[in-house]
Amino acid sequence: MKIRTLEQLMALEQELCAARDRKPCVRVCGGTGCRARGSEDVLARFQTQLREVGWAEAVDLKFTGCHGLCERGPLVSLTSPEVFYQGVEADDVPAIVAETLVRGVVIERLLAHDPMTGQRVRREQELPFYRRQQRVVLRFNGVIDPTDIREYIALGGYRTLGVVLTRLTPEEVIEIIERSGLRGRGGAGFPTGKKWRLARAAPGARKYVICNGDEGDPGAFMDRSVLEGNPHSVIEGMIIGAYAVGATRGIIYVREEYPLAVRTLQIALAQAREYGFLGEAIFDSAFSFDLEIVRGAGAFVAGEETALIAAVEGRVSEPRQRPPYPVQRGVWGYPTVINNVETWANIPIILERGPEWFARLGTATSKGTKIFSLVGKVANTGLVEIPMGMTLRDLVEEIGGGALPPREIKAVQIGGPSGGCLPKALFDLPIDYESLTEAGAMMGSGGLIVMDDRTCMVDVARYFMDFLRDESCGKCLPCREGTHRMYELLTAMCEGRATDADLELLEELAQVVKETSLCGLGQTAPNPVLTTLRYFRSEYEAHIRQKRCPAGVCKALIRYVINAERCTGCVACVQPCPQQAISGQLKQPHLIDPERCIKCGICHEVCQFGAVEIV
Amino acid sequence: MQEIEAIIERYGAQRRHVISILQDIQARFHYLPKDALMEVAARVRIPLIDLYSIATFYNCFSLLPRGEHVIKVCLGTACHLKGGTRLVEALERELGVREGELTPDGRFSFETVRCVGACALAPLVLIDERYYPKMTQRKLTQVLARLRRARQAAEAVP
Amino acid sequence: MTKLYINGIEVEIEQGASLLEAAQQLGIEIPTLCFHPGLSAYGACRLCVVELGDGRLVSACTYPAQEGLRVRTHSPRVRRARRMLIELLLSICPSSKRLQDLAAEHQVERVRFAVRDERCILCGLCVRMCAEQMMAHAIGFVNRGYRRRITTPFDLRSDACRRCGGCLYICPVCEVRCQGVGAPSAVCGSCTPPAPTCPPVYEDLACYMGATGECGTCVRGPRTPDSHSPTVAGRREKV
Numbered sequence A: 001m002k003i004r005t006l007e008q009l010m011a012l013e014q015e016l017c018a019a020r021d022r023k024p025c026v027r028v029c030g031g032t033g034c035r036a037r038g039s040e041d042v043l044a045r046f047q048t049q050l051r052e053v054g055w056a057e058a059v060d061l062k063f064t065g066c067h068g069l070c071e072r073g074p075l076v077s078l079t080s081p082e083v084f085y086q087g088v089e090a091d092d093v094p095a096i097v098a099e100t101l102v103r104g105v106v107i108e109r110l111l112a113h114d115p116m117t118g119q120r121v122r123r124e125q126e127l128p129f130y131r132r133q134q135r136v137v138l139r140f141n142g143v144i145d146p147t148d149i150r151e152y153i154a155l156g157g158y159r160t161l162g163v164v165l166t167r168l169t170p171e172e173v174i175e176i177i178e179r180s181g182l183r184g185r186g187g188a189g190f191p192t193g194k195k196w197r198l199a200r201a202a203p204g205a206r207k208y209v210i211c212n213g214d215e216g217d218p219g220a221f222m223d224r225s226v227l228e229g230n231p232h233s234v235i236e237g238m239i240i241g242a243y244a245v246g247a248t249r250g251i252i253y254v255r256e257e258y259p260l261a262v263r264t265l266q267i268a269l270a271q272a273r274e275y276g277f278l279g280e281a282i283f284d285s286a287f288s289f290d291l292e293i294v295r296g297a298g299a300f301v302a303g304e305e306t307a308l309i310a311a312v313e314g315r316v317s318e319p320r321q322r323p324p325y326p327v328q329r330g331v332w333g334y335p336t337v338i339n340n341v342e343t344w345a346n347i348p349i350i351l352e353r354g355p356e357w358f359a360r361l362g363t364a365t366s367k368g369t370k371i372f373s374l375v376g377k378v379a380n381t382g383l384v385e386i387p388m389g390m391t392l393r394d395l396v397e398e399i400g401g402g403a404l405p406p407r408e409i410k411a412v413q414i415g416g417p418s419g420g421c422l423p424k425a426l427f428d429l430p431i432d433y434e435s436l437t438e439a440g441a442m443m444g445s446g447g448l449i450v451m452d453d454r455t456c457m458v459d460v461a462r463y464f465m466d467f468l469r470d471e472s473c474g475k476c477l478p479c480r481e482g483t484h485r486m487y488e489l490l491t492a493m494c495e496g497r498a499t500d501a502d503l504e505l506l507e508e509l510a511q512v513v514k515e516t517s518l519c520g521l522g523q524t525a526p527n528p529v530l531t532t533l534r535y536f537r538s539e540y541e542a543h544i545r546q547k548r549c550p551a552g553v554c555k556a557l558i559r560y561v562i563n564a565e566r567c568t569g570c571v572a573c574v575q576p577c578p579q580q581a582i583s584g585q586l587k588q589p590h591l592i593d594p595e596r597c598i599k600c601g602i603c604h605e606v607c608q609f610g611a612v613e614i615v
Numbered sequence B: 001m002q003e004i005e006a007i008i009e010r011y012g013a014q015r016r017h018v019i020s021i022l023q024d025i026q027a028r029f030h031y032l033p034k035d036a037l038m039e040v041a042a043r044v045r046i047p048l049i050d051l052y053s054i055a056t057f058y059n060c061f062s063l064l065p066r067g068e069h070v071i072k073v074c075l076g077t078a079c080h081l082k083g084g085t086r087l088v089e090a091l092e093r094e095l096g097v098r099e100g101e102l103t104p105d106g107r108f109s110f111e112t113v114r115c116v117g118a119c120a121l122a123p124l125v126l127i128d129e130r131y132y133p134k135m136t137q138r139k140l141t142q143v144l145a146r147l148r149r150a151r152q153a154a155e156a157v158p
Numbered sequence C: 001m002t003k004l005y006i007n008g009i010e011v012e013i014e015q016g017a018s019l020l021e022a023a024q025q026l027g028i029e030i031p032t033l034c035f036h037p038g039l040s041a042y043g044a045c046r047l048c049v050v051e052l053g054d055g056r057l058v059s060a061c062t063y064p065a066q067e068g069l070r071v072r073t074h075s076p077r078v079r080r081a082r083r084m085l086i087e088l089l090l091s092i093c094p095s096s097k098r099l100q101d102l103a104a105e106h107q108v109e110r111v112r113f114a115v116r117d118e119r120c121i122l123c124g125l126c127v128r129m130c131a132e133q134m135m136a137h138a139i140g141f142v143n144r145g146y147r148r149r150i151t152t153p154f155d156l157r158s159d160a161c162r163r164c165g166g167c168l169y170i171c172p173v174c175e176v177r178c179q180g181v182g183a184p185s186a187v188c189g190s191c192t193p194p195a196p197t198c199p200p201v202y203e204d205l206a207c208y209m210g211a212t213g214e215c216g217t218c219v220r221g222p223r224t225p226d227s228h229s230p231t232v233a234g235r236r237e238k239v
């Protein structure tokens, strides 16, 4: 069915919306996290169970995108009665159908509970994890079925596109985006409206728009969730952007490691074509546009825009000199606008609610909301969307629920390998582009990793250098050889072989790599080193001078011992030890033979009494 | 060879499609056979060295065959912090091979990946594309034992 | 024409020229390694970095001259950066004459990194020479990051290679990669040692760089152990 006019779309929207409200709805989270925990089985069980009670037609069963609270998955939410269940297993399904759906009785044990008050809550919005969030881009995640375009239309989807194509000129669209103050969500925060204006002005026989879904930051999955949970918002944003800059073709570049995102996008594109939102004369206007998917083959550097262009052209992802910028010379030399997934997903809602509405969210220089993947050593891990300007403390302590007792939070790493580690002392910093950059980190694409007192900052720096020396394209000397040398120096520190001179050399090298590298990867690669040096210098010194790892992480500098007072002699650790290094009688304190111990930590992992200590 | 021909046909013999073509070949054979690379180079008319560069540059390609089971340990930041490295060491002990290698019996390929996008459930291990969330060394040993036993059972039945 | 200022001196140069060309027009010398006027600019060695008015360091060989740009070619930051880059280069190619000379010029007196003799700085001149001038496309980069190296497909002698020796000719650190005739994984496979091993025959056949090895003398012939360079080894390969 092709939609040709705005009126036709509105009629369809009303019809779908009305149909939607008539049935009770069961939503099973189909995000990757919940799938990993078996939500596919839960869904299948719902299907058979509903059929058994004869409710298959009466209930709207959906497999939705990620809710964000992946940690507690699989998640299931019901609309009547309105209730939110966590940790649902397939075997819980019969009870949910029989009790909750049919009789309206809430199953207490499946409810989430508020860690502050200890009370069980019925709705997800009541959890502190969601209370401080402001879901704009993620508003439909966990609500709609991403494989059905009608779900998106029912909630007003593509209406904005219709309005734009029939009532606004490209110039007006660009002006609205400029006024909203939207900045790129892919890292550097370049004003999107300005980028579009440059692309519109650039001469070119043909123009392209590209969605950057490479998401190479290890430890982040924001873009994945948007693409998997609400692909049409990205597609709609790209069509609008293409109209504004005068592009006729578009590419969605998405990493192959996200097979579900690729599949969801393929379905979404086919449906958008079927409804006439892609193709010739969209909304009967003079504007034609189509999109294709290009799968990334796995390279962090491919997220850099010139490297991404190389990959799209079928070459190795090697960045090149900018200028010329992609808006001047992009794919095959044509002007190209490259924006991040989240940037594109923001476009329809800005045009729908107006730039003033958007500009009211956030701070003076950073507008709107930002999605973070909050992971690491915090109580609540998952995906959160907050207004810009919230402090790190609110994000980590309130939404994240603080440390995992008995540990204490020490720092956050923000911005992935290009970002930096910020210490607890800076937690009152508002999350906006400028504040983070000033502190030596950067917004990045939204990875936020919490670290506690059991995280060694030297080891973290070493980890990132190991990542970067491998992910660097290897083209330019400072990045290729510099990250490798920094890794060597940091390894020496972690192994207790380093001297003060090495520390000095590390700092000097980091500075030069930052200044002289060709592309953003090399230019930001030293950030993890420089920020940990700036804020956690004492940890480096402990490794170098006292040959000690304060966090108890660096293997060469630690020992495992059994605390005789805590050890109950349960022998649980004796058999798992791969070295047979643990001896002791039942009910007697055990002992680790340091000669045999290879410090694998398995005893630490299995001991239920916390008797194995790291010194 | 016919299959490769079909894969090239699917996209068209153009330079811009070579990465997609190689991805599909990799998906089909679980590695990139040398003949396949030469065939693609000849059909798309691009230098073989360019394909070889691509095949060695991107993570998802492998020039050697994979084992029966592919075990991937996530070493993304979240998983690293929560002990991914220890899982790698445990597997090296269990399998007797290093990361990136195949066990001599061809049963297990052991690889590491950097983030599979489920960081909230760190540390993760993927075995044959199935996710094992919140993995421990203990659980890993158990899963391996199960895989080995399954094979023995299969072999016991003539 | 584009007007810009290099070290405070005004210079006019045609549109599209690089900062390096502009500096050369003024006779200002900027050290380069991966640049050759006959090949496309690549920007890999970063030795030619210069400081722009906004404090950024960019490579002069690739950065386009822009109207009103202010460039400093030898500011303290630039010199400090070059020194570190040379130290890094020397740590992977300690015996190169060209690098040693550069080190002397820039007062690099020590190498603080563990030396690892790679005999290749991956400047990519040979790769561009092979592709752009010889149109052979026989060699290229493989792997990425710190595992990157230059070789032929599958490390085997390439059918595309015409044994022109262009790669050896252009190599700035020289003595690279070549394993002499007969080695199964030579980059071009053509290079007899610069001093031919077959003096009497050589005079007659003049086979150097041409039909090398055809007569077989050099393959069988006497060779001193140091008459060819060893293999580039020691890097971990992606499999």
Ligand SMILES: Cc1cc2nc3c(=O)[nH]c(=O)nc-3n(C[C@H](O)[C@H](O)[C@H](O)COP(=O)(O)O)c2cc1C
Binding pocket: A183, A184, A185, A186, A187, A188, A189, A190, A192, A212, A213, A214, A215, A216, A217, A300, A301, A302, A303, A304, A305, A306, A338, A339, A340, A341, A343, A344, A445, A519, A520, A521
């Ligand atoms: C090493 C490196 C990796 C990058 N990775 C990504 C990425 O995964 N996703 C992304 O959207 N942008 C990434 N970027 C930023 C892009 O180059 C580009 O700035 C961005 O896609 C522009 O979109 P925006 O203006 O919407 O942010 C990366 C940049 C660098 C230097």
Ligand code: SF4
Binding pocket: A301, A318, A319, A320, A471, A472, A473, A474, A475, A476, A477, A479, A480, A517, A518, A519, A520, A521, A522, A523
């Ligand atoms: S900075 Fe690193 S990633 Fe970027 S071009 Fe240089 S080597 Fe490649």
Ligand code: FES
Binding pocket: A218, A219, A220, B074, B075, B076, B077, B078, B079, B080, B114, B115, B116, B117, B118, B119, B120, B122, B123, B124
């Ligand atoms: S870090 Fe392991 S899944 Fe992201």
Ligand code: FES
Binding pocket: C031, C032, C033, C034, C035, C042, C043, C044, C045, C046, C047, C048, C049, C059, C060, C061, C062
């Ligand atoms: S000469 Fe300019 S980067 Fe090498």
